[in-house]
Amino acid sequence: MSNEVQTSSPQSGSAEESAGVQGLIDRLKTDGVSRGQEEAERLIAEAREEAMKLVDEAKRQADQIVSDAREEAQQLNENGKQALRLASRDVSLQLKEELQREFQNRLGKLVGDSLQNPDLIRQLILEIAGVAVPSDAKSGDGKSSGEGGQTKILLSAGNDPAANARLDELIRGIGGDLLREGVEIGVQPGHDSGLRVQQRDQVVEVDLTDQAITAVLMRFLAPRFQSIIEASN
Template sequence: MRNSNESSGVADLIDRLRQQGVEAGQTQADALLEQTRLRAEQRLEDARHEAEGLLQQAREEADQTRRAGKEAVQLAVRDAILRLKSIVVEQFVDRVQRLVKRELENGDFLKQLILEIVGSSTLSAEQPAQLLLPEDVVGLEQLRANPEAVKEGTLSHFVAALTKEMLREGLEIGTLGDRSAGIRIQLRDEDVEIDLTDQAISELLLSHLVPRFRAMMEGIIQ
């Protein structure tokens, strides 16, 4: 009877130990599962934050790229407009210079200009002066040697006829010495030169016209 009781006690002990082991194992398993779940949730949260950060970074980079592209386009447009304005102004300047030169190369206009200068109070018998004409307009040596022999109707003949008396009274005829169109008057005693060449007249006109042309162009090309 005693052996039977002892056997029963041992069996109960084994059952209790087994049950405790199962419960301990279950507890550990539950704890491990909870830790795994928490780690998984944390990793998912970290991944979500990282994805949001990457998305935000991508958006910022895209915005920067768009802004940089927009600024580049605006800069290119501005440079193109500036180049266009510069080209238009250069063409305007060239046009004015060519018009002035063409007008001063016109014999009739040059005759009128010389007539205005010679007939003005600027020149007098008491004031030694030199009238400088374009080299290709007047035959200087022929005019000096024999003014009457110069062909009638030419600018040289006009100058000879107009200055015949003044040549005796101190007005000399010379050449400009360059390819300028127009005339220059040099008043020797006063060390003064009246420059009516195409360069001088163009510069004077352009100093007034170019600012106005630029202002007008600003309203057209913006």
């Protein structure tokens, strides 16, 4: 029996090595591609997740900005309405005050003009004299039994020289009779039209000037005037 020795040729060994190297290369390529795909998918997933977070955060911030803007706009609207209400109230109050002041000025002028009427002044003087010197205080001849000049009436037509001159003329016409009844009368030019009555023994002074009469009238007329203004609003 003969022994056979098998030998491989150099070409056969080289082919096997080449096949092994190629297989290793192919396996590395396959593993590399697989790992690369996995890494790419992981990166894409992370990027997608991060993008979703950014979108959600941006949406949340946008909603917050819109909410804040609406709240601020509502607050500005309320503040504007409140400012308008206050401004309207202030204008209304100012208008009422101006109307009442104008009404009082016109009433005062009307009273002042009336108190420069000699006929009205004469009537007032006679009425005051009748009250100041009652009939039972006069003597049988119609004259006052008391001392003269116990009641003093001071007339004024303001700073109007012509009106004060008319009062002087009026006094000359009735002053003598009044003095005999105990009533002294004179002219006292000043800023107020009308008359003042002084009762000497009782230290009493009655103010019947235009300002005093206007003030009294305003106490009665002002509420009515205000109600008319309120009704017109």
